[in-house]
Amino acid sequence: MTNVVHESLNAYIDGEIGPEEAAEFEARxxxxxxVRAAFEAMSRQNLQLGEALEALDTGPAHMQTERLKRKLADRLVRRVAPRRATPAIGWLRPGAQVAAACALFAFGWWGHATVTTTTSGVPEYVSEAVGAHQVFAGDPDYPVEFAGAAVDGVEDWFSGKIGVPISAPDLGGYGVELVGARLLGTKEGPLAQYIYEDGEGARYSLTLAQHPKKEPIGPVKVVDYPSRSVGYWRTADVDFALVGEGDTAEVQKIAMDLSSRI
Amino acid sequence: MNPGAHTYVTQEAIAGEQENMDARAQLERNLDEYVASLRRYAMVLTRNRDAAEDLVQETLTKAIAAADQWQPGSDLRVWLFRIMHNTHVSERRRHKVREDARLMIPEPIEDTDPTKRIELQQVLDALQELPEAQRQPIVLVALKEMSYADAARTLDLPLGTFYSRLGRGRVALRKIIDGLKSKRLKLVV
Structure with missing residues (x-):
């Protein structure tokens, strides 16, 4: 076969020629x-190649790669959807005052939690927890370092690394079971990540860090990220962040219950 | 904020925030897909998992630094692959990586069907026998349906050159795979 026929064959297989040329090639x-046999062999080879590349084991997700990916998303989103004017600062209008008071009552005092869609201003360990959830909780092959019962055996080691006694809380009451745990090294210091899974395979991760003495403690706050929510709170010894991909209300409920228990 | 001052959020600001969230969610989904393809391409280029991860990270770092140069509406995937390709070419020049470096691509995950697993590994082995100039066009087209024009732009090649490298590469690949198969048959017989 000539090179021209080979080029037409490739272009036909890859959908790179127009309908008239395609009809011509089919007639040929x-x-x-x-030519027919070459077409069949080349199609089979391309299919196999696609499958082989798809099946390549690129290894577990990498924290630094995920961090860079998030940073790139931050930079690019400004170009795709430039922010509109920031909220105006001023005295609340009467109607807004009433709405704000209701919201404060509902989410602040009564619920002891704040729900917000803005992710700016969250502590750095919370961003790390969300990133780590994305990397590990969503990974079906390498989600944890210590699986299931092995977590109990490394409790002292985790506590030593974090600098305060910690353990994996039981979330069986919410229908989620502990899958395992891992330690993460971040620029904020070591974090302990516990991964839980419900009956349908949806995962939650609970990340614990030592509370920096100079920073204030704080009640539960819930923040919505794209396709996931995080409930976080800070105590005198340990800071917590619970990340879930389901309903924000469910994340808030578990975070609220946990914060009152721990 | 001054004591006594309060913040109120206008409908426009709420809509803007929602728009940003939607745009970001879409971008994250696209980036997840593109970075997965970049990792595979990097594996084929570097033949080593750690080196591949380094190449992906360097690509992302450069993309972050050059984010202002990316034109919204243009193909983000092509832009990222082009950065990776240029980074790889510079690295090769710097370190003079040997063309005949031993294949170190880990075996495919596919383990349910041993025959299929062998076949897929044969394709990867054969791919590594090709010169890089032929391997790159083949892999770029195989990865998530990149068009010839996009792949040629990624490799900074005229379309005609791209056509002939792809064509010659695929024919050579077929010969290598056939050769590997007949060797295997001889071993079995």
Whole structure:
């Protein structure tokens, strides 16, 4: 076969030629068994190649790669959807005052939690927890370092690394079971991540860090990230962040219950 | 904020925030897909998992630094692959990586069907026998349906050159795979 026929064959297989040229090539395949056989062999080879590349084991997700990916998303989103004017600062209008008071009552005092869609201003360990959830909780092959019962055996080691006694809380009451745990090294210091899973395979991660003495403690706050929510709170010894991909209300409920228990 | 001052959020600001969230969610989904393809391409280029991860990270770092140069509406995937390709070419020049470096691509995950697993590994082995100039066009087209024009732009090649490298590469690949198969048959017989 000539090079021209080979080029037409490739272009036909990859959908790079127009309908008229495609019809011409199909007629040629009907008339010439050699071209037909080459087409079949090349199609099979391309299919196998696609499958082989798809099946390549690129290893577990990498924290630094995920961090860079998030940073790139931050930079690019400004170009895709430039922010509109920031909220105006001023005295609340009467109607807004009433709405704000209701919201404060509902989410602040009564619920002891704040729900917000803005992710700016969250402590750095919370961003790390969300990133780590994305990397590990969503990974079906390498989600944890210590699986299931092995977590109990490394409790002292985790506590030593974090600098305060910690353990994996039981979330069986919410229908989620502990899958395992891992330690993460971040620029904020070591973090302990516990991964839980419900009956349908949805995962939650609870990240614990030592509370920096100079920073204030704080009640539960819930922040919505794209496709996931995080409930976080800070105590005198340990800071917590619970990340879930389901309903924000469910994340808030578990975070609220946990914060009152721990 | 001054004591006594309060913040109120206008409908426009809420809509803007929602728009940003939607745009970001879409971008994150696209980036997840593109970075997965970049990792595979990097594995084929570097033949080593750690080196591949380094190449992906360097690509992302450069993309972050050059984010202002990316034109919204243009193909983000092509832009990222082009950065990776240029980074790889510079690295090769710097370190003079040997063309005949031993294949170190880990085996495919596919383990349910041993025959299929062998076949897929044969394709990867054969791919590594090709010169890089032929391997790159083949892999770029195989990875998530990149068009010839996009792949040629990624590799900074005229379309005609791209056509002929792809064509010659695929024919050579077929010969190598056939050769590997007949060797295996001889071993079995």
């Amino acid at each position: 395949m009907t008339d010439d068994p050699e």
